Amino acid sequence: MKKVLAKWWETTENNKILCTLCPRYCKIGEGQPGFCYIRQNINGKLYTIGYGRPTGFAIDPIEKKPLNHFLPGSTILSFGTAGCNLGCKFCQNWSISKAKLDDENSLDVSPEGVVALAKSYGTPSIAYTYNDPTIFGEYVIDISKIAREAGIKSVMVTAGYIDKEARKEIYKYIDAANVDLKGFTERFYHKLTFSHLDDVLDTLVWLKNETDVWFEITTLLIPDENDSSEEVKQECDWILKNLGDSIPLHFTAFHPDFKMRDKERTPDRTLTNARKIAMDLGIKYCYVGNIHNTEGQTTYCPNCNEKLIKRDWHSVLSNKIVNRCCKSCGEKIAGVFKN
């Protein structure tokens, strides 16, 4: 199995390795992998065995990430690896995130090979997605550096559960991100994701204050777990206070999966109610996802309410943004647009 020496680790007193890539800070014994499966202690050194080992590639609409204000209507080359550093019981990609890396289910593709693939398909961007790209950060750095030189943008689709030092390196050549804010209580994070809310909030504030990365936020609403109007309101209040009113927010529908098959699918009204709460509080761009709802998926001008980008699910039906502004009133629209 191919292995590349990892960044972000140190040796501890009892001869274990402390991985410092994410706030789980696994202490890893000889021969063992960390929680995420793809970082392994081999002869007293930490290796990233997921480097260069995508589970497969797809060409997705960028709206599927979801990103609605970053090159809308464009395609994006998407891939992930095996493993994940979170343990979400509701994971909608669990066949990848819970897989152990093996030669049968993983390809062997160099960073140059990934960029060449994006070029051959003519996608303006590459997405590190499906599982959490934090855990293959070394591979992300090498691909995104070459991609930037080639004029191709890089997008992280992540839970934002990452160490403060490691993120500075991993996001150096990243252009955009969608960060899952999976709920707004520590109870939810602890019980259903095996991670912690504060670390994710810290990443969001860091992205806003200390990087040029364009980012949007997604919250998957799960019935009776994180979908109360009060919790949605608290999340929106926090976003407005700490990130401002122009970060697009996506509320998406849960479907029963992995270890949460006993729950109902999220009703459409829960999503539209959450969107109404967000917009009434002052969030300028809020969307619903994983359902058909053209109103909840349209980008409206926050000044004159013109329908600027009409969408249905992941399809862009029309786009009236010109020079990054509303065609009707000239209001500047937050995001990264081709025209």
Ligand code: SF4
């Ligand atoms: S990146 Fe993986 S090995 Fe490192 S601390 Fe996080 S879960 Fe553990």
